Amino acid sequence: MTGADLHVTAAARLRADGQRYTSNRKVLVEVLSGSDRPLTIHEILDRRSEVAQSSAYRNLAVLERAGVVHRVVTHDEFARYELAEELTDHHHHHLVCSECGAVADFSMPEGFEERLDAELEKAARRAGFATEGHRLDLVGRCRNCRDARG
Amino acid sequence: MTGADLHVTAAARLRADGQRYTSNRKVLVEVLSGSDRPLTIHEILDRRSEVAQSSAYRNLAVLERAGVVHRVVTHDEFARYELAEELTDHHHHHLVCSECGAVADFSMPEGFEERLDAELEKAARRAGFATEGHRLDLVGRCRNCRDARG
DNA sequence: GTAAGAATGAGAACGAGTCTCACTATAGAA
DNA sequence: TTCTATAGTGAGACTCGTTCTCATTCTTAC
Numbered sequence: 001m002t003g004a005d006l007h008v009t010a011a012a013r014l015r016a017d018g019q020r021y022t023s024n025r026k027v028l029v030e031v032l033s034g035s036d037r038p039l040t041i042h043e044i045l046d047r048r049s050e051v052a053q054s055s056a057y058r059n060l061a062v063l064e065r066a067g068v069v070h071r072v073v074t075h076d077e078f079a080r081y082e083l084a085e086e087l088t089d090h091h092h093h094h095l096v097c098s099e100c101g102a103v104a105d106f107s108m109p110e111g112f113e114e115r116l117d118a119e120l121e122k123a124a125r126r127a128g129f130a131t132e133g134h135r136l137d138l139v140g141r142c143r144n145c146r147d148a149r150g
Numbered sequence: 151m152t153g154a155d156l157h158v159t160a161a162a163r164l165r166a167d168g169q170r171y172t173s174n175r176k177v178l179v180e181v182l183s184g185s186d187r188p189l190t191i192h193e194i195l196d197r198r199s200e201v202a203q204s205s206a207y208r209n210l211a212v213l214e215r216a217g218v219v220h221r222v223v224t225h226d227e228f229a230r231y232e233l234a235e236e237l238t239d240h241h242h243h244h245l246v247c248s249e250c251g252a253v254a255d256f257s258m259p260e261g262f263e264e265r266l267d268a269e270l271e272k273a274a275r276r277a278g279f280a281t282e283g284h285r286l287d288l289v290g291r292c293r294n295c296r297d298a299r300g
Numbered sequence: 301g302t303a304a305g306a307a308t309g310a311g312a313a314c315g316a317g318t319c320t321c322a323c324t325a326t327a328g329a330a
Numbered sequence: 331t332t333c334t335a336t337a338g339t340g341a342g343a344c345t346c347g348t349t350c351t352c353a354t355t356c357t358t359a360c
Contacts, residue, residue, distance in 0.1 A: 019306095020306075020307080020357080020358090022306090022307065022308090022356090022357090024307080024308075025307095041347085041348090051309095052308070052309040052310075053309085053310090053348095054308080054309060054310075054311085054348095054349080054350085055307080055308055055309060057347090057348060057349070058307085058308085058349085058350095059307090059308095061349090071225060073223050073224065073225055074223065075221065075223055077317095077346085077347070078347075079347085079348085093273075095273070095274065095277050095279050096285075097279070098282055104277055104279075106273040106276070106277060107273075108269050108273065109269070112265070112269055115262070115265075116266070119258050119259070119262055120288045123243075123245070123256040123257075123258065123288060124245065124288055124290055126256070127245050127254055127256060127292075127293075128292070128293035128296075129245050129247070129254075129288065129290040129291065129292055129293070130290045130291045130296055131288065131289075131290045132248055132289050132290045132291065133289045133290075134286065134287065134288050134289060135246075135285070135286070135287040135289060136284065136285070136286045136287075137284065137285040137286075138270045138273060138274055138279065138281065138284050139281075139282050139283045139284060139285060140274055140279040140280045140281045140282045140283075141279065141280045141282065142277075142278070142279055143277075143278035143279070146278075146280055169337090170326080170327090170337070170338080172325090172326090172337090172338065172339090174338080174339075175338095191316085191317085201339095201340095202339070202340040202341075203317095203340085203341090204317095204318080204319085204339080204340055204341075204342085205338080205339055205340060207316090207317060207318070208318085208319095208338085208339085208340095209338090209339095211318095227315085227316070227348090228316075229316085229317085
């Protein structure tokens with residue numbers, strides 16, 4: 001999705017949810033679209049300090065509810081945000097470092113994703129769940145942490 | 151794994167980590183082994199109120215470090231704990247309700263798990279990650295929440 | 301323009317989780 | 331068994347990521 005399309009789509013999703021696409025929200029979408037991995041609130045504010053912290057939290061929640069961004073939760077203490085997959089045309093998963101909490105993106109062959117979806121759908125039906133999506137994280141130690149101490 | 155084996159294994163893992171298997175820790179393992187889904191700290195304390203909250207947090211951290219329990223993080227505000235898979239002989243994944251945060255267990259055919267592991271190992275190698283494990287959650291809406299409001 | 305509603309931002313408030321510290325229990329030595 | 335060093339306990343203080351408040355500043359529709 002190109003930069004212009006991105007904002008059109010984000011605006012449309014917000015409008016559908018009764019929300020405006022304000023300049024603060026546009027800044028958040030821009031920052032996230034410029035990263036190849038999910039960012040913490042602190043990282044977002046470091047990049048664009050004109051946004052107040054309270055506004056960042058509030059607007060990321062609004063953007064999440066509208067399906068524009070996605071909140072990524074890891075075992076460390078910070079939440080991370082990324083653009084929703086529908087806005088990036090890029091279904092992917094996360095490599096999460098068990099030591100420093102860093103998150104990187106990766107993806108898998110499409111055929112495998114399809115089988116995965118089918119298996120998950122079966123399991124969901126058995127349990128009475130209505131499937132909304134899945135989350136597949138690979139947990140390990142990133143190159144930095146391995147270099148740092150074995 | 152039977153009840154007795156469970157405690158023997160838990161004690162061994164703690165000993166290997168230089169820790170004792172105290173009565174508080176045994177209570178925590180018992181509570182978790184009696185549940186078919188991960189429990190929050192509050193749920194654990196509700197079941198066995200003789201354990202102080204601070205001790206529960208401290209000991210669950212000790213048990214996690216020793217590989218006896220596993221901390222499950224979802225999008226809601228509470229961490230959840232379950233017995234480590236090696237103590238239950240039961241590799242499984244989680245169904246997470248996007249509305250109330252409830253977590254249930256499910257598992258997938260073994261052959262499929264093997265292919266999944268192989269795919270993940272490939273991705274990890276490409277990114278320079280040392281694989282430790284994976285986390286596969288199905289996100290959806292549980293039966294309760296669907297019944298409650300469509 | 302102007303009014304009604306929404307967004308903003310600085311800072312207060314909240315709360316899950318962690319830390320402190322005086323006290324208690326335990327394991328090994330004598 | 332008694333001693334003693336070390337580990338565990340629990341009540342409550344504290345931390346800090348996140349959420350809430352509220353006075354002010356935009357927007358949007360008329």
